[in-house]
Amino acid sequence: MSAAKHDVFQAIADPTRREVLRLLASNELAISEITAHFPISRTAIAKHLHILSEANLVSGKKAGREKIYQLHPEPLTEVKQWLSYYEQFWDNKLSILKHVVENDNEDRFKGRKKDQE
Amino acid sequence: MSAAKHDVFQAIADPTRREVLRLLASNELAISEITAHFPISRTAIAKHLHILSEANLVSGKKAGREKIYQLHPEPLTEVKQWLSYYEQFWDNKLSILKHVVENDNEDRFKGRKKDQE
DNA sequence: TAAATATAAAACCATTTGGTTTCATTTCAA
DNA sequence: TTGAAATGAAACCAAATGGTTTTATATTTA
Known part of the structure; x- marks a missing residue:
């Protein structure tokens, strides 16, 4: 399965493709x-x-002379996961706490320290 | 301000750029x-x-002969919002409820004539 | 069966992308 | 004060991107 030539981040980079996904969210077409x-x-x-x-966001099945495409939103979870890392920065209310608990509080407080060993 | 030439979706499409963002999440560099x-x-x-x-995800300030770059994660909220639309499909447990509450229950039931369950 | 519909595949094209190398400028430090 | 360090800027390049047009093939349908 999973053709890896185009990843999901690249797939959603194009606005036309995002619109196509949105259309397919309502209906296969x-x-x-x-x-x-x-x-x-x-x-x-x-x-x-x-x-x-190729990003496994849609699949097509032939139906007579037509090819019907269907949405498969699952790969978007990869984007969601990637994004979740950054939530600590914008939801300051609870996410800082969450981050501190999950990781370590270390990197919240170290300034720019010149070398990153 | 806000140069609009590159949007955030395109900015994060490249893996090197995603790594750069991750580095800057710990420290300005x-x-x-x-x-x-x-x-x-x-x-x-x-x-x-x-x-x-250009996507307003980082900014650079000159410090002597160096240029120090800093993360600005705010534009990622646009991606998060875009993504939130699709959560209805994968987290069926609470996201449907969440979607219904936040928006209106209208669009849960309108489009999908054919398939889907 | 013949015309129309729906798609596929290939060739082509301009622009963008993601790199490089080279050269110039500014700033720090010995 | 002179050289090294850090960056900026420009020219260049190959490959990828996002389109097009053309040609061919399969499937309906009149």
Whole structure:
């Protein structure tokens, strides 16, 4: 499974691809149906779908002459996890505590110390 | 201010840039100090910092002959918000409830004509 | 069966990306 | 004060990106 050529961070970097994901969140759709929502060619959309598919964010099944694409949001958890590290910085209320408890309070208080051994 | 040329999704798409952010999460660092952690040139790192800076994820202040870069994680909230839409799909336990409460229960039930459960 | 629909695949293209090397400038330190 | 350190800036490069157009193939449908 899991084609690794395109990772999820790269897949969601493009705004068109993010819109495609949003469309598929409501409904599975054929390539042409997706294309109808954008000002670019069907071929371009097909390429975006291919990239999303390599990141395992969508999959396509053939149905007659159509190819129906479906959302698979699971790989987004990787982004969520990555992001969770930074939550300590913006939710100062409880996340600092959480961070301190989970890790060590050390790196919250050391300034810039020149060398990072 | 806020240069909009590079958005945050694009900024975090590159793994080197994600590592740079992680380094800066512990400490502010000069360009050379950052470079020491990577196999690529100082110039390449400087370009990555420029892109991160355009996304307002870092800022640099001159200190003598050094330029010290600092993390500004706030723009990551945009990613978090984008992602929150998809939480309804993976955490079915409480996120559906959360989604319903925060937004309206409307969009839970509107679109999905065909599939999905 | 013939025309229309839906997609696939390939060739092509301009721009962006992620690097490099080289040279200039500023600042620190011996 | 002279050299090393840190950065900036520019020129260059190969590969990837995000598009296009063209051609071919399979599937409906009139």
